[in-house]
Amino acid sequence: MNRKPERDAKLLAELFHDNWSAGPAADYARAAAAIARRRRQLRRTLAAGASAAAVAALWMAVSSPRQAIPTQLPAAPQPVTRGYEIISDEELLGQLRDRPVLVVRKPNGTREITLLDAAAANALE
Amino acid sequence: MEQTSPAAPLLALTAGLARGDDAAWAQFHRNYGPAIFRQLLGATRGDHDLASEALQQTYLRIAKHARPCDSEGMFMGWVRVVARTALSDCRRRRLTFWQLLNRRRAECSEADSAGDDGEQRLQTALDAALVSLDPGERALLEAKYFSGFDVRTIAETLGISPKAVESRLTRARAELRRRLLTLLAGHE
The missing domain is CATH 1.10.10.10 (Winged helix-like DNA-binding domain superfamily/Winged helix DNA-binding domain)
Known part of the structure; x- marks a missing residue:
């Protein structure tokens, strides 16, 4: 008598589940198939959703107007444009030496000193 | 469990299992199911209710994790491991904590x-x-x-x-x- 293990297995299976291929045990296989389908569908849905989200994010990144980024350039040093110059005593004496000087008294009591060249001095005299 | 239908190669069968194809699952149940049940029945020492519950759990796990495979030995080894772990989990759920401890002690020797x-x-x-x-x-x-x-x-x-x-x-x-x-x- 041929007693292959799979034939024993078939006998044992049908001892406890009368009709193995179509009875209650086959429901296990049908339920498993349904679960596998659901999981596959879920995986596909998630993958499609993730792809769509990635495409949307890419599209938004490409199509949104670029805003100029304000850049803070270092300010160029401005030339000092003061209306007066402070000089030392030596410089003042050097400029006054052998030069005519015009001293004008102002109404507020201050005096304004102006260096004159020789021609201007002659004209004043 | 040692046989497969020559008409449907293992790769096609396992791909069908992964897809949830009813025909593939019917074939798997017909060709592999009895051997899985026999393994479980032997491991449970004839507790056919527990073996049936473990068989159902085995199928569900295969449904969740099946991938296309063309190696009969690899696939069979995996199925046997899945069946064994499914049975362990079914036992664990059935036993209370103290029953589990006693069972573990008894199982240590064997x-x-x-x-x-x-x-x-x-x-x-x-x-x-x-x-x-x-x-x-x-x-x-x-x-x-x-x-x-x-x-x-x-x-x-x-x-x-x-x-x-x-x-x-x-x-x-x-x-x-x-x-x-x-x-x-x-x-x-």
């Missing part, structure tokens, strides 16, 4: 050889139960399951209707199941 030992015990019990059957019932079961005759052929040989053969087979299976469970219970 931990490694339990699976093969259980299958061997099941095989021995099945042989003994078959031998103890009425010769007519035994011949009927052997013709159906070991010689591979279908019901119609057996009916023609015996000169009775296929429905009568089905009835006799049902009775013979019930009697064999009763004797098998008695023998397995006696081994405990």
Whole structure:
């Protein structure tokens, strides 16, 4: 008598589940198939959703107007444009030496000193 | 579990399992299911309720994790591991904490050889139960399951209707199941 293990297995299976291929045990296989389908569908849905989200994010990144980024350039040093110059005593004496000087008294009591060249001095005299 | 249908290569079958294809699952159930159930029945020492529950869990896990595979050895090894872990989880759910501790203590001495030992015990019990059957019932079961005759052929040989053969087979299976469970219970 041929007693292959799979034939024993078939006998044992049908001892406890009368009709193995179509009875209650086959429901296990049908339920498993349904679960596998659901999981596959879920995986596909998630993958499609993730792809769509990635495409949307890419599209938004490409199509949104670029805003100029304000850049803070270092300010160029401005030339000092003061209306007066402070000089030392030596410089003042050097400029006054052998030069005519015009001293004008102002109404507020201050005096304004102006260096004159020789021609201007002659004209004043 | 050692056989596959040559018409459908393993790769196509496992891809069908992963897809949740009903035809692939029916084929898997027909070709691999009995061997998985036998493994579980051996491991549970004939507790067919627990074995059936573990079989269901095994199918669900295969449904969740099946991937296309073209290696029979690899696939079979994986299926056996899935069945074993499914059975362990079913047992764990059934047992209370203290029962689990007692069970663990009892299993320590036979931990490694339990699976093969259980299958061997099941095989021995099945042989003994078959031998103890009425010769007519035994011949009927052997013709159906070991010689591979279908019901119609057996009916023609015996000169009775296929429905009568089905009835006799049902009775013979019930009697064999009763004797098998008695023998397995006696081994405990």
